[in-house]
Amino acid sequence: MGRRKIGFWYRLAVVLLRRPLLLLTKQDWQGAENLPREGGVVVVTNHVSHFDPLAFAHFLYDNGRLPRFLGKEGLFRIPGIGTLLRGAQQIPVFRESDNAVQAYSAAVDAVRRGELVAIYPEATITRDPGLWPMLGKTGAARVALETGAPVIPVAQWGPQEVLAPYGRSLRLFPRKTMKLRAGPPVDLSEFSGRPIDTELLRAVTEKIMQSLTALLEQIRGEQAPPVRFNPRAAGLPVVGDPRRNRADKRWSA
Numbered sequence: 001m002g003r004r005k006i007g008f009w010y011r012l013a014v015v016l017l018r019r020p021l022l023l024l025t026k027q028d029w030q031g032a033e034n035l036p037r038e039g040g041v042v043v044v045t046n047h048v049s050h051f052d053p054l055a056f057a058h059f060l061y062d063n064g065r066l067p068r069f070l071g072k073e074g075l076f077r078i079p080g081i082g083t084l085l086r087g088a089q090q091i092p093v094f095r096e097s098d099n100a101v102q103a104y105s106a107a108v109d110a111v112r113r114g115e116l117v118a119i120y121p122e123a124t125i126t127r128d129p130g131l132w133p134m135l136g137k138t139g140a141a142r143v144a145l146e147t148g149a150p151v152i153p154v155a156q157w158g159p160q161e162v163l164a165p166y167g168r169s170l171r172l173f174p175r176k177t178m179k180l181r182a183g184p185p186v187d188l189s190e191f192s193g194r195p196i197d198t199e200l201l202r203a204v205t206e207k208i209m210q211s212l213t214a215l216l217e218q219i220r221g222e223q224a225p226p227v228r229f230n231p232r233a234a235g236l237p238v239v240g241d242p243r244r245n246r247a248d249k250r251w252s253a
Contacts, residue, residue: 006066009087014061021058024172025162031154031182031215032063040111040149043067043182044140045156046133046212047120050166052159055178056118059154067118068110070103070139072239091117104142111147119143121208125165127236128229133213135230141204145196150185151208155215166241179219186211 006014035043045056053069060067073092076082085092091110093103107117121136128134144151161176163169186208194200206228213224236242 007088009084010066010089013084013088017054018058018061021054024175025055025158026175026177027058028158028177028179029059029063030180032059034152034182034184035060035063035065035116036150036152037064038114040114040147041065041116041152042107042111042140042144042147042149043116043118043152043154044121044208044212045118045154046216047122047125048131048156048165049125049159049163051163051170052156055156055159055180056154058178059156059180059182060116060118065116068107068115069118070107070120093123104139107139107143108146111143111149117143121205121212124239126229127231127234127242128225130225131160131165132224132229133209133216135228136205136209138201138205140208141201142196144188145191145200145204151188152185153183153208153211153215154180155183155212155219156180157216157219166243181215181219183211183215 035041043060045052053071057067057069068090070091070093071085073094076085076090076092091103091106094100107119110117119140121140122134123137123139126132126134140151143149156179158176158178162171188204188207191200191204191207209228213228217224231238231242237244
């Protein structure tokens with residue numbers, strides 16, 4: 001499991017979640033050979049459902065790594081769930097606040113200790129009507145450039161069939177297939193030696209999103225839209241359920 005000891009709370013999460021996932025979902029996993037067996041690494045994935053962190057964690061754990069997630073701070077305040085997340089040393093993210101730097105520092109420290117840090121570059125469930133990866137935020141790029149760690153993209157498709165984006169009703173039967181595919185490290189050599197500024201971070205982030213999108217195209221057997229969806233340009237909120245402030249049939253679960 002890399003260099004990190006599992007600990008009581010992480011083991012408890014595995015006991016509570018792994019067997020139900022094996023029983024209630026099917027697994028179509030590919031590309032696990034691209035996950036480094038040890039050493040610091042940043043793994044990024046697309047976000048299509050509140051269920052997909054479970055599928056993503058299952059994929060990483062069963063392929064030999066203990067993921068350390070960056071998750072929104074509100075989850076850490078939920079009774080029971082918050083205790084489990086804190087005990088398993090997951091990293092709270094204070095989105096859209098000055099405290100966001102705390103998550104960045106914790107992620108950098110974890111990677112430098114040889115851990116696998118799992119990051120959702122979109123920072124929220126995609127607002128793209130077709131559930132394609134939208135514009136990403138620069139957190140994963142920052143951590144990768146600061147540490148020099150490889151960035152492994154993992155595309156996923158299927159969790160949205162269990163739980164629709166921002167939905168509340170699980171649809172477990174018939175069993176849904178969790179399709180996850182890990183790609184090779186994102187080639188960031190073209191950015192070597194450049195000063196880390198806003199322009200560089202945006203370019204690296206887009207390269208990461210391109211890699212994720214290409215993998216998702218393979219899984220879905222479809223082509224993504226030529227222009228990446230920008231929620232701000234569409235007048236959608238940056239975080240939270242976009243249906244709360246916008247009556248749009250595209251977002252009906």
